[in-house]
Amino acid sequence: MKSDRTRPFPLAAFAVAAFCVLAGNAFAHGSSAGGSRAGLDIPEISHGEMAVISDYRSRIIELASRAVDTNEPFRRVLNYAEIQYSYCLWGRVPGSVMDEESPFNECAHAYLAAAKAVLMAMREMPREAVAAGEIFSAVDADMVRRGLALVTCQFSGQAFNTADVVKPQWSGIPFHAASMASLTAFASLLGFAVFGLCRFLRPKAQSSE
Numbered sequence: 001m002k003s004d005r006t007r008p009f010p011l012a013a014f015a016v017a018a019f020c021v022l023a024g025n026a027f028a029h030g031s032s033a034g035g036s037r038a039g040l041d042i043p044e045i046s047h048g049e050m051a052v053i054s055d056y057r058s059r060i061i062e063l064a065s066r067a068v069d070t071n072e073p074f075r076r077v078l079n080y081a082e083i084q085y086s087y088c089l090w091g092r093v094p095g096s097v098m099d100e101e102s103p104f105n106e107c108a109h110a111y112l113a114a115a116k117a118v119l120m121a122m123r124e125m126p127r128e129a130v131a132a133g134e135i136f137s138a139v140d141a142d143m144v145r146r147g148l149a150l151v152t153c154q155f156s157g158q159a160f161n162t163a164d165v166v167k168p169q170w171s172g173i174p175f176h177a178a179s180m181a182s183l184t185a186f187a188s189l190l191g192f193a194v195f196g197l198c199r200f201l202r203p204k205a206q207s208s209e
Contacts, residue, residue, distance in 0.1 A: 039163030040073055042080070045113040046156045047100065048148030052139050053112045053119075054097045057085075059135055060119045069125040074118070080162040081114035087165055095176075100153040103172035109155045110166040 045053065053060075064078050088107040091097060096104035097112070119139075122132035143149050160166065 039080075039161045040076055042077060042110075042113050042117050042160040042162065044155075044157055044159045045109060045116050046149075046151065047153035048143065048146075048151030049116065049139075050109060050112040051098060051148055051151070052142045052146070053116050054091065054108075055142070056119075056135055056139055057091075057112065057115050060115050060122075063128060063131050063135070064118045064122060067122060067125060067128050069127055074121050076162050077114055077117050077121070081111055081118055084111035084114060084165060087111075087167055089168075093168075099176075100155075101176060103169035103176055105153070106155050106158075107166045107168050109158065110160045113160050114162075 061078070061081065064074075067074070084107065085091065088096060088104055088111055091108060091111075093102070093104045095102040096108045099105060102108075119132055119135060122128040123136060125132070
């Protein structure tokens with residue numbers, strides 16, 4: 001099974017989409033988990049669990065998006081899982097899942113905890129129970145095979161809430177080499193993309209005069 005983290009992702013699309021997320025982060029009023037309690041609680045996920053759940057996240061979300069026997073709480077948790085995933089830059093920053101010191105590790109815990117909650121809920125749905133059970137069994141087998149059941153980190157005991165978007169720790173990026181290198185490369189790519197777009201649009205603007 002190929003991990004979400006290694007799946008091909010168009011760089012130009014990533015640059016534009018990530019810019020939109022970063023811009024939204026800059027203007028949105030929010031905080032890490034621990035703010036408003038108006039939403040739905042999401043149980044914590046251990047560091048070992050998230051390492052495996054991340055490999056099955058796409059299958060879980062795909063199954064959930066096709067689910068028929070849903071209710072409002074389920075849809076809210078699923079929506080949170082997808083929003084939180086985008087805030088964490090789609091898990092594309094190296095080390096965001098496995099490295100406890102990554103500025104993206106807490107937000108990775110949030111979207112993977114939500115994905116796990118969605119999977120657990122589908123095990124109780126008549127039409128989705130069989131497929132969800134197969135994914136759960138695969139996750140459980142991988143946990144045992146890789147010896148990750150007891151692996152924890154500083155965020156392993158942290159529960160989440162659908163009212164609280166957990167953002168990356170932006171101030172910690174300069175002190176985390178992998179994150180800094182990745183986002184520096186992204187910034188360069190974005191600059192080239194903007195420059196290329198300007199050059200592409202300039203002749204059209206002149207010809208329309």
